[in-house]
Amino acid sequence: MSGPSTYIPKSGLEKWIDQRLPLPRLMHDTMQTFPTPRNLNIWYTFGGILTFCLGVQIITGIVLAMHYVANAGLAFDSVEKIMRDVNYGWLIRYIHANGASMFFLAVYIHMFRGLYYGSYKAPRELIWILGVLIYLLMMATAFFGYVLPWGQMSFWGATVITNLFSAIPVIGQHIATWLWGDFAVGDATLNRFFSLHYLLPFIIAAVVGLHIWALHVPGNNNPLGIDVKSPQDTLPFHPYYTVKDAFYLCLYVILFAAFVFYSPDFFGNPDNYQPANPLVTPPDIVPEWYLLPYYAMLRSVPNKLLGVLVMGLALVTLVLLPWLDTSRVRSLRFRPVMKQFFWVFAVDCVLLGYCGSQSVEAVAFGIPLVIVARLGTVYYLAYFWVLMPIIGLIETPKKLPASIAQSVLGDKAVAAAE
Ligand code: HEM
Known part of the structure; x- marks a missing residue:
């Protein structure tokens, strides 16, 4: 963490905890007094929005997993059951499905922001590289998740993407067979994709922890791209940026809710409302x-x-x-x-x-x-x-x-x- 800690425990209990596990000190130094450039604009609220998106995906995903059945014969119907019979299942599913798009929308804004303000340049290279790792993990997670409803697009998407590995000379076909767990995309594939889809968000959460840790060493870059030189250049993170981040998060949630409640299939593909059929290839995958x-x-x-x-x-x-x-x-x-x-x-x-x-x-x-x-x-x-x-x-x-x-x-x- 950059700079000495300014944390003073307010009670005997806080002091007791601080001497054994300085977690309140960490929260205080990173979320309250952290010196943050005073010129951060709206585009700097997306890191917080992304943290929120990750949380939403994990919580809704865990609930969905309570009702979802990872079996090629039952998966499609289990999703229909979630939509029709599980209390508020439709809401949880639509939040999770649209949440993936809202997550990517935020991540693209976050990345283009970094690109524009040169936030990847020294001394923030590792923040950027950890970000790229998160992005790759997000793509893998989204791909595995899309396969789970076992609709036409799930099945054929999985077939096209896993088949890419077969392009590798000599060993390609073996790799594809190994990925499938069978000689084609099938039940074994669905099961392992479910397992990985459940696992990866927690790995993403861990990498986000490193990403934010790496951010707190040099501190934030800013729209001017110049270094902080004096205390006058910064403001404490709380209340200035907690309030600003919360405000823009609310706006983002309104947009998110508009999709969930008014156009829940906006980002979806109608072919995925057809159960997977290995004998019928959709016209466009x-x-x-x-x-x-x-x-x-x-x-x-x-x-x-x-x-x-x-x-x-x-x-x-x-x-x-x-x-x-x-x-x-x-x-x-x-x-x-x-x-x-x-x-x-x-x-x-x-x-x-x-x-x-x-x-x-x-x-x-x-x-x-x-x-x-x-x-x-x-x-x-x-x-x-x-x-x-x-x-x-x-x-x-x-x-x-x-x-x-x-x-x-x-x-x-x-x-x-x-
Ligand atoms: C789950 C996904 C992610 C989360 C939760 C996350 C979180 C954050 C947070 C909280 C910040 C500080 C606030 C801000 O600058 O907005 C930040 C900064 C940053 N992030 Fe991410 N991030 C994610 C993905 C990414 C990706 C995919 C990249 C790039 C490939 C990236 C690159 C950066 C950079 C370069 C900064 C420093 C920006 C600056 O100081 O100008 N992040 N991130």
């Missing part, structure tokens, strides 16, 4: 929206193995990001050239997502979408491997403010306080 950009990259390459490698590279690139960015300046607010490419990158990700949602033969405005996806994939990789290292070296950044306090309060207020 589409993953959930949050995996679509990677799905587009995978399909944009005509060779299966190369497609898998390109998709893998797109993910590995995120881990290497702190070393691909050569700029001395963190925040894109002060990087006029890179900022333009950042927005093109954001649009590129949405475009890739759109391509992933359409059939492989789809054409828009006379252009085959597979070509659009191919160009989108090239831009995605070029953004990190070409633009970031080169522009970081040649761009002239704008002048940085003298301090956070000066930027927020102005010269006079800072001078008066000194």
Whole structure:
């Protein structure tokens, strides 16, 4: 934890606990007095929102698991039973299903925020890398979860994704068989996916613990991307940021509730209301929206193995990001050239997502979408491997403010306080 502790036990009991297990001290130093830059904006409330989302997924998931049956012959009906016969089962299920989308929406905002303000740069590389690990675990968890209702899309999604491993030369087919626990996706696969789907959120929670621990060593970055220099640059976390985080969390919950109560199947796929049928392939096999950009990259390459490698590279690139960015300046607010490419990158990700949602033969405005996806994939990789290292070296950044306090309060207020 950065800086000495300011905790003073208020009662004999607190003192007794503090000497044996300084948990109240930890909470006090991280959640109350923690010096937090005074200029954090709305985009900094998403870490808290994500913690809330993880909690919601774990609680609703545990309740669902009390009624769900992980058996290929019974899974689909057990989910229908949850929807119809279990008290408030429909609510718990819709919160869990839409919760996954709300979780990913928040994580994408959180990641793009980090990308924009250069939060992955030294000394916060490990915060970022632990974040990427969380993101990968989230994708795996969501994939396993989507298989559990054992609808058409569950079954065929599982078949397509596990079959990707068979592209690996020589041992690929053996790996696929090993993953299935059988010679095709079936009951054994469903069982192990359920087991992993239950396990992974707890691993995510542990990695989130490390993520936040790593955050508390250098402290938060901020929209200016400059370091904290004096106590004037910061505010205590409580009440300033507890209140701000709570306010934006309420807004997020309203959006979440709007989906759950007014359009609970908005993110879903109607094919998943059909029980899994290994003999009937759906016309288009589409993953959930949050995996679509990677799905587009995978399909944009005509060779299966190369497609898998390109998709893998797109993910590995995120881990290497702190070393691909050569700029001395963190925040894109002060990087006029890179900022333009950042927005093109954001649009590129949405475009890739759109391509992933359409059939492989789809054409828009006379252009085959597979070509659009191919160009989108090239831009995605070029953004990190070409633009970031080169522009970081040649761009002239704008002048940085003298301090956070000066930027927020102005010269006079800072001078008066000194
Ligand atoms: C379960 C998922 C996650 C949770 C609960 C979580 C939680 C948090 C919290 C509470 C903060 C501090 C508040 C804030 O800056 O918003 C934070 C900061 C941060 N997170 Fe995450 N996070 C998650 C996923 C991720 C992912 C996927 C990435 C990136 C790949 C990431 C990268 C970062 C970075 C770089 C910071 C420091 C930001 C700064 O100081 O500017 N996080 N996270």
